[in-house]
Amino acid sequence: MVAPKSGAAKAAGRLAKRPHPQGVRLSAEQLDLIREAAIERSLSLNRFLVEAALKEAGRPPRDKDLVLAARDIRAEERRIGNNVNQIARHLNTGNPIDRYIREVLNDIRQDLARLCLHAGELAGWRADMMP
Secondary structure, eight states, X not given: OOOOOOHHHHHXXXXXXXXXXXXXXXXXXXXXXXXXXXXXXXOOXXXXXXXXXXXXXXXXXXXXXXXXXXXXXXXXXXXXXXXHHHHHHHHHTTOOSOHHHHHHHHHHHHHHHHHXXXXXXXXXXXXXXXX
């Protein structure tokens, strides 16, 4: 079992990921307003400032839901790739298109439909906008 990281180790890990700390000077009123907005969104003050700055710069912040959806899409892509490889292996051995191939092709069709659905959700499409 791995021992939990100490506070100093966690801070060092964060610094390694984001090695450019920045300071911001705020009035008391500005700080109160920003703190309230961060609390409303269940974000730390730092995370709120970073997300607000990235949004203003035209680059949306990474959303955990989007990251998880992208991971699911990659998993679907791997499943589809595995199915395509099974078909290629089957056909390269001289086998005709049989029931097994039809089942695998149907699996691929279903995987592609799921992939489109996940991609649509990731892009914020409505059901009536789906291909």
